[in-house]
Amino acid sequence: MRVPATIPLLLTLATGSVVAQEADPAAGKQLVTNNCTECHGTDIYTREERRVTTRPGLTKQVRRCEQALGLTWFDEDVENAAEFLNRSYYHFGK
Numbered sequence: 001m002r003v004p005a006t007i008p009l010l011l012t013l014a015t016g017s018v019v020a021q022e023a024d025p026a027a028g029k030q031l032v033t034n035n036c037t038e039c040h041g042t043d044i045y046t047r048e049e050r051r052v053t054t055r056p057g058l059t060k061q062v063r064r065c066e067q068a069l070g071l072t073w074f075d076e077d078v079e080n081a082a083e084f085l086n087r088s089y090y091h092f093g094k
Helices: 006-015 025-035 055-068 075-090
Strands: none
Touching (some): 025 075
16 A cells, blocks of 8 residues: 555644744844845834734734835745844844
């Protein structure tokens, strides 16, 4: 009997043994420096009336900005930038 190649993958996913990659804030810093703070500095992250109020909201905002600028970031790039911003300015936790 032959086992389809997808069965081991499904079993791995079902058991939760696939580990999500941690965000890389150093890579995020480079992305933010090269694409974000170049135009608006860091004032937008430190203003009192922030529009972003949660960690998931920060990821959504980074994605909106990335799309508005016509960048072609991967999902991990968005997460890296959001994690850098969170650690540096927002401090939302996980």
